[in-house]
Amino acid sequence: MNTTRRNIPLLYAFSFLQMTLFPMAVITLFWKEQIGLSLSQILLLQSIFAVAMVVMEYPSGYISDRIGYRTSLTIASILGVAGWGCYTVATSFRDVLIAEILLGISTSFISGTDSALLYESLRRGGEESDYASCEGRSTFFGQSGEAAGAIFAGFLYARWPLLPFILQVGVWLLALIVTRSLREPRREPRSHASHLMEALSSARYVFAENRRLRVTMLLTIALGLSSFYPVWLIQPYMREAGVPLTSFGPVWAGANLVVALFALMSHRVRTLLGEQRMVLLLVLLVWCGYLGLGWTAGVWGFLFYYLLTAMRGLRGPLLLHLSQAEIPSANRAGMLSLQSLCFRLLFALSAPLLGRYADSAGVGNSFRLLGLFYLLVLPPLVWLFVRLHRSTKG
Numbered sequence: 001m002n003t004t005r006r007n008i009p010l011l012y013a014f015s016f017l018q019m020t021l022f023p024m025a026v027i028t029l030f031w032k033e034q035i036g037l038s039l040s041q042i043l044l045l046q047s048i049f050a051v052a053m054v055v056m057e058y059p060s061g062y063i064s065d066r067i068g069y070r071t072s073l074t075i076a077s078i079l080g081v082a083g084w085g086c087y088t089v090a091t092s093f094r095d096v097l098i099a100e101i102l103l104g105i106s107t108s109f110i111s112g113t114d115s116a117l118l119y120e121s122l123r124r125g126g127e128e129s130d131y132a133s134c135e136g137r138s139t140f141f142g143q144s145g146e147a148a149g150a151i152f153a154g155f156l157y158a159r160w161p162l163l164p165f166i167l168q169v170g171v172w173l174l175a176l177i178v179t180r181s182l183r184e185p186r187r188e189p190r191s192h193a194s195h196l197m198e199a200l201s202s203a204r205y206v207f208a209e210n211r212r213l214r215v216t217m218l219l220t221i222a223l224g225l226s227s228f229y230p231v232w233l234i235q236p237y238m239r240e241a242g243v244p245l246t247s248f249g250p251v252w253a254g255a256n257l258v259v260a261l262f263a264l265m266s267h268r269v270r271t272l273l274g275e276q277r278m279v280l281l282l283v284l285l286v287w288c289g290y291l292g293l294g295w296t297a298g299v300w301g302f303l304f305y306y307l308l309t310a311m312r313g314l315r316g317p318l319l320l321h322l323s324q325a326e327i328p329s330a331n332r333a334g335m336l337s338l339q340s341l342c343f344r345l346l347f348a349l350s351a352p353l354l355g356r357y358a359d360s361a362g363v364g365n366s367f368r369l370l371g372l373f374y375l376l377v378l379p380p381l382v383w384l385f386v387r388l389h390r391s392t393k394g
Contacts, residue, residue, distance in 0.1 A: 025149075
């Protein structure tokens with residue numbers, strides 16, 4: 001009997017709780033209005049958050065493969081309680097920075113570990129082929145959780161700016177209870193080389209030896225960033241467009257429900273279109289989203305952001321499944337963490353520059369710049385992806 005099968009509903013619950021972020025729909029406003037940060041400081045803060053994740057990203061994945069996925073998710077939950085707890089007493093950039101570093105390390109312990117545990121739990125029962133569907137459901141529950149947290153965010157913030165953060169501490173206490181109920185799956189034995197040699201071997205496998213994995217990860221990172229930059233720009237964009245503060249929660253909830261629904265549909269769209277045409281659809285959604293955000297003004301302009309969230313929902317299950325199929329079991333969390341490390345490093349390098357540009361030129365011009373960037377970057381990546389996957393099938 002596959003005793004780890006019970007992990008799957010528990011991972012759905014963890015995903016729901018992890019993404020039930022009461023402050024998220026108003027956090028940029030909190031930073032600007034309660035702490036007094038500028039947009040450049042906000043994106044610098046997120047850059048430092050990304051650096052904290054970069055520093056811990058691969059080590060945390062490597063540690064997960066060694067001490068166990070359950071233990072790593074427990075550590076993440078404890079750090080989540082501490083990080084959001086710091087927000088309840090924050091009054092300065094330094095206080096927020098401490099909170100973000102704790103939350104960055106927490107996120108790094110989750111990154112790769114939850115997906116690896118899901119895949120290995122299915123693998124124990126010979127159900128790897130169900131991974132994309134289960135990953136889609138996990139994303140659905142996660143984004144539904146964020147939508148549930150966001151829908152009343154504006155009301156909670158208006159009532160008392162600290163109330164969303166206090167509720168968030170309680171959410172992570174519940175997540176801690178869930179992680180203690182998980183079961184660790186048995187996996188392939190790891191090699192007995194030194195830790196450094198194993199780390200170098202994993203990096204070599206990802207970046208040099210397996211071309212399909214490398215190109216799939218590069219495309220995943222590029223598309224991931226395309227939906228991540230707007231997360232920090234869409235709130236001031238809506239503020240400038242005249243969207244009422246009380247609508248911020250429902251708008252954010254709507255965005256997350258779009259991610260949830262399209263993640264749930266992802267494996268069906270893959271079956272209908274095939275991998276290559278589905279990737280072309282993802283690129284089209286990115287281009288149309290930025291075209292609308294950059295060149296459309298007005299209260300309803302934020303709806304183009306929903307095209308990017310739809311892309312995000314479709315992308316995750318598809319590209320994660322393709323990556324998982326190429327990764328050996330013994331180093332699964334570590335190699336997935338390498339992908340997240342690259343994502344966070346690129347964000348850390350680019351976000352402060354984007355923040356300065358947004359402060360000086362405006363949020364709308366920032367979206368135009370990003371749209372032009374993705375018009376140039378995505379076509380060669382898609383061409384490499386299609387060529388390698390076509391040659392593999394041939």
